[in-house]
Amino acid sequence: DGSGANLSEVDVEENAQDVKENAPELSSKSPKDFFLLEEIGEGSYSTVHIGCERKTSRKFAIKICSKLQIIREKKTTQIFREKECLTLLSTNENFHPFIVRLYCTFQDKESLYFVMSLASRKDLLQVLKKKKKFSIEEARFAAAEIAVALDHIHKFYIVHRDVKPENILLSDTGHMVLSDFGCAKFLEQTEEEKKELETRVRKSSFVGTAHYVCPEVLLNKPIDETCDYWALGCTIFQLLTGERPFNDVSEYFIFKRITSLRYSFPDDFPPSADDAKDLIQQCLQIESADRLGSKEKGGAEALKAHPFFNGIEDWEKLPESTSPLLG
Numbered sequence: 384d385g386s387g388a389n390l391s392e393v394d395v396e397e398n399a400q401d402v403k404e405n406a407p408e409l410s411s412k413s414p415k416d417f418f419l420l421e422e423i424g425e426g427s428y429s430t431v432h433i434g435c436e437r438k439t440s441r442k443f444a445i446k447i448c449s450k451l452q453i454i455r456e457k458k459t460t461q462i463f464r465e466k467e468c469l470t471l472l473s474t475n476e477n478f479h480p481f482i483v484r485l486y487c488t489f490q491d492k493e494s495l496y497f498v499m500s501l502a503s504r505k506d507l508l509q510v511l512k513k514k515k516k517f518s519i520e521e522a523r524f525a526a527a528e529i530a531v532a533l534d535h536i537h538k539f540y541i542v543h544r545d546v547k548p549e550n551i552l553l554s555d556t557g558h559m560v561l562s563d564f565g566c567a568k569f570l571e572q573t574e575e576e577k578k579e580l581e582t583r584v585r586k587s588s589f590v591g592t593a594h595y596v597c598p599e600v601l602l603n604k605p606i607d608e609t610c611d612y613w614a615l616g617c618t619i620f621q622l623l624t625g626e627r628p629f630n631d632v633s634e635y636f637i638f639k640r641i642t643s644l645r646y647s648f649p650d651d652f653p654p655s656a657d658d659a660k661d662l663i664q665q666c667l668q669i670e671s672a673d674r675l676g677s678k679e680k681g682g683a684e685a686l687k688a689h690p691f692f693n694g695i696e697d698w699e700k701l702p703e704s705t706s707p708l709l710g
């Protein structure tokens with residue numbers, strides 16, 4: 384019933400600095416300054432609403448996290464990590480259009496509020512369910528923008544660790560918006576984080592989502608940014624086939640498939656998609672150093688130079704390009 388729970392455990396500072404840096408015009412930072420419109424999503428400890436700033440009528444996505452639920456589900460570290468990563472990635476200098484932007488945070492007694500950019504066209508999984516499969520052109524466009532977003536966060540030593548179609552939202556213009564930094568991690572680990580990781584490993588749990596987790600996480604080996612490229616490989620496979628590459632009746636069997644790299648392309652995989660097949664195979668490498676995107680393989684530039692991306696004429700101009708996913 385929550386009695387005894389100390390809600391102040393999850394207090395966040397009213398982040399005036401974020402507001403000033405990220406959106407000087409958005410001076411409001413209390414629930415009163417917004418009115419909430421429809422609910423657009425639900426997480427395990429949060430609901431997400433469209434929020435309209437009273438003064439300007441600007442629309443945002445407001446994630447409302449229940450403090451009690453965060454404490455009950457022991458998600459305090461996760462929520463602070465999410466805030467820390469998003470704050471760093473949301474300043475005017477660091478901001479990237481393919482990454483969800485955090486404008487400000489505030490709280491009341493029961494809840495934390497994250498005011499974020501609104502990605503109004505659902506997520507890639509929902510789009511995929513409707514389409515069944517993406518065309519090569521659609522998959523190429525989505526993969527290219529996700530690759531750009533990943534390269535951007537990796538430059539800040541952030542690994543996302545939960546890349547999957549559900550966590551790629553679509554903006555109103557049909558561009559990718561990488562979201563959900565609850566599993567993200569700064570690559571340089573503090574002693575405390577190392578200990579936390581060890582505890583988690585001992586409990587043999589893992590972060591991320593079973594189907595997209597890379598072998599090194601399951602084998603308790605150190606991770607680097609290439610775990611996001613493994614998940615990108617899984618995501619491209621899923622976009623083109625409608626299925627996840629590693630699937631089975633239980634997590635145990637999924638993990639066995641992952642660590643032994645047991646997956647196959649369906650018979651109807653488009654014959655014209657040989658480049659996609661090769662890219663997926665190069666991302667799904669057991670050894671992280673063998674993976675496309677790794678430093679050893681030439682980093683993000685090598686990934687972008689893969690023939691699958693030949694149709695991308697100007698990577699810099701992707702944000703202004705017309706999305707094939709608008710229909």
Ligand code: ATP
Pocket residue numbers: 423424425426427428429430431444446483499500501502503505506549552562563565
């Ligand atoms: P969990 O908390 O269980 O890990 P989650 O991370 O998906 O779940 P949230 O981050 O709270 O939970 O998001 C819940 C849903 O709200 C998402 O699946 C998405 O559909 C929607 N959503 C989240 N952020 C935005 C946004 N910026 N714009 C539009 N919709 C969003």
